[in-house]
Amino acid sequence: MANPDVRPSVARLEPAPLPTGRNIELTLLAFAAVIVTGALVLVEINTAGGTEPARAITSLIYIGVAYLALLVVAHLAVRKWAPYADPLILPCVALLNGLGLVMIHRLDLAAQERAILLGNDIPTTLVTRQIAWTAVGLALFVGVLYLVRDHRTLARYSYTAGFVGLILLALPGLLPDAISEINGAKIWLRVGPFSIQPGEFAKILMIVFFAGFLTQKGELFRTAGRRFLGMEFPRARDLAPLLLIWGLSIVVLVLERDLGSSLLFFGIVLVMIYIATERVSWVVIGLSFFVGGAVIAYNLFSHVQARVQVWLDPFSDYDRAGYQIAQALFGLGTGGVGGTGLGAGRPDLVPFAATDFILSSLGEELGLIGLAAILVVYLVLITRGLRSAVAVRDSFGKLLASGLAFTIALQIFVVVGGSSKLIPLTGLTLPFLSYGGSSLVANYALIALLLRISNAARAPLPARAAPPRAPIAEAGTELVERPK
Template sequence: MAPNVGTPDVGTGRPAANPSSAPALPTGRGIELVLLAFAAVTTTAALVLVEANQEQQLTSSLVYVGLAYLALFGIAHLAVRKWAPYADPLILPSVALLNGLGLVMIHRLDLADADRAALTGGDVPAALITRQVAWTTVGLALFIAVLWFVKDHRALSRYTYTAGFAGLVLLALPGLLPSSLSEVNGAKIWLRLGIFSIQPGEFAKLLLIVFFAGFLVQKRDLFATAGRRFLGMELPRARDLAPLLVAWGLSVGVLVVERDLGTSLLFFGILLVLLYAATERVSWMIIGLAFFAAGATVAYQLFGHVQVRVQVWLDPFADFDNRGYQIGQALFGLGTGGVGGTGLGAGRPDLVPFAESDFMLSTLGEELGLIGLAAILVVYLVMITRGLRSALAVRDSFGKLLATGMSFVIALQTFVVIGGVSKLIPLTGLTLPFLSYGGSSLVANYALVALLLRISNAARAPLTRRPVQPQAPIAEASTEFVQRPEVKKADT
């Protein structure tokens, strides 16, 4: 039996390629699996170094964390292979490596707390590593659920206004509750439910990105309409500034009521970037930055907690024993680490308050040095650029804005944290994504990664085409008689 070689190509006489016999496009899942294995080996080796430098035996917690890490991300890889086979193969390994390094540093701080308790005769505090592994499990469970439930990211655009309303409710909820249920360390951003505490704002940012993307797609013509021309820029009409004014008012309200500078900055920054991505008009960015500068100036003049943040930023050593102690110790830790770092487990990052959460960067900088921090920033850069690449490649406008917003929120949050700890900008209270201790941020960011992979899968998946029926050559085609229909003459 002769093989099926397809129809001869017109003009060349060579057989044309049969669509059914075309080679399948590579999915990249093998690369993803290899990189996940590399992340697992790196995490396990780092845990061994931590315990070795602390002059401790290899404890059962090392086995528990290592096996849990392998099992969790192995299941996540199978979920991606099944429900998003063409997704970008570098995003999940980047997240896994960051999460693994975070677990290593949290375990290192647990050992430091245990040593301090042994020296002082106090009670050994509960290990944070166990809770973080539990939150990682919850985050990956949500990651798998989002991949399974959201079959097409475009379906989220149908819930644009629902997502916006739910996001505003979650954002405002801590500010409306009594301080006993919402305030921790001076910021009203928590929802305390018995022994659990969550930050609704972490989930609100995802819902608000969905709302902004859907709203801008629907109202693109409104924002693209030009008004007067000024200094070479086409400024928008005054009546079209209403959404930007509402977002500005809400961000200032969050700053005033909840005393949360970080969420306010994220909220307004996301809207500005999506406005620019949707309209490509620099005028929107300039107007937005002008609004931000005006709001920051007014907030500094009216609210004491903003003045404290700025004063500590300008000179943390003026009140080192009180308000400047945290940032001062963080700077000492970064200076001690230098270029190469003290080594995992060989520094004293536990001297910095909240070293496991807000100041995880100083913990990493002290023990890994400038080289280690640069490597971590490269991992963040890979994850962000691959997300933006998916935004460029996906074919629908909603997906482009959604992927842009989710990639940018990781970039902005990372920049704000690094700038605050290194005294480039005032402290905001945000945490490093996937690295710092905390359940709300970790779980919400895993949902964000699942949506990014869903968009990436849509961007990289091959286009489905209908199979072309083979046709006989014209010379061999049989003659067919076509009967012409009778045409009735019109009555005159």
């Protein structure tokens, strides 16, 4: 006979822990390292590496080991401080950065070979500086992950970020040309041998500001106005913020002669307003402002006219103003579908091959197939950033992640369009691929913020303690009288 005091045990099912995705990230990072190492070996083989084995081994050890060490540091930082972050974002960045290092090294070898043939001094290698800037960028990347434990805390400092961003954006235009101008653009701060572009950091601060501003004042932009052509247009007094950023873009264009930054800032703000309001009328108004500003700038400023004329017909002034874009088009044409092979082309014939026209350098040696693969990696990076924006639970995080992801997308469109003669050249660089310290360091800070937001979006909600429940046999009963 069964003992009535012995109750059958009931197994409690504990929820399985959510996968963090860090092992997937580590596997993809290893895959990126294999691709970058293979590309570096091809460069050494095709640039007389077989006749100079010592140089090839030195390059592989120096660049390869430095690259792997930096990847390990980045992965460990994400694993410790953002364990639930998207596992695809960092591998995409690592692959792009690694391919950029390989191409910059390849251009260094071409510059050294030309210097030897002409009897000139051997130029300083750019890849050494780029590795150093990568280390600085990853140090800032780790610092952002460590200090910003919750992206929502940035909303408290949104106005401070906007004020500092405006100062950084306007400072080069107010300083003497000797300190701030390089190649006709006043976007630099030069102190001795060092130079930085404050605008690269200003864009992140301005995104933080507008994300906080639109979160607090979003109702202002959603206020119904007059209905026209099937759309709700805002009231005239509600257009002040858009007019302000439009005026700021024009001021940047005038003072700093930087068409790329003007386009970038205006595009970012316009997209963030659209995301906050979901009203097409803001896009229509913004594009109207853009067209009006473009017409005014073309009629008033000679450097804008020169950019447009070169865009329309670069071969009419091939030896001077049109030389850069013409050589870039020749490089893309030489690469064709399959490319000449890493180390087997002549990308050094294009001016600024490591910075503004690195897309042409990659297109010549990797071809259309290689460029398409690189653009797919960018597309994955942008998509994962936007996915984090959709998944995060707070409005500030949604706007911040959308602005950060769209910044990368707009830069890619502007650079690819300029290098392929789809749109006029603007002077922007490809994120993580092009040579340049300011862009690389700022973009690593941007990626750290994206990873912080994606960690918040994918992390499990804090578990709530369930109230103690009595066994059903001991539960009290209550008689409830049915109403008559």
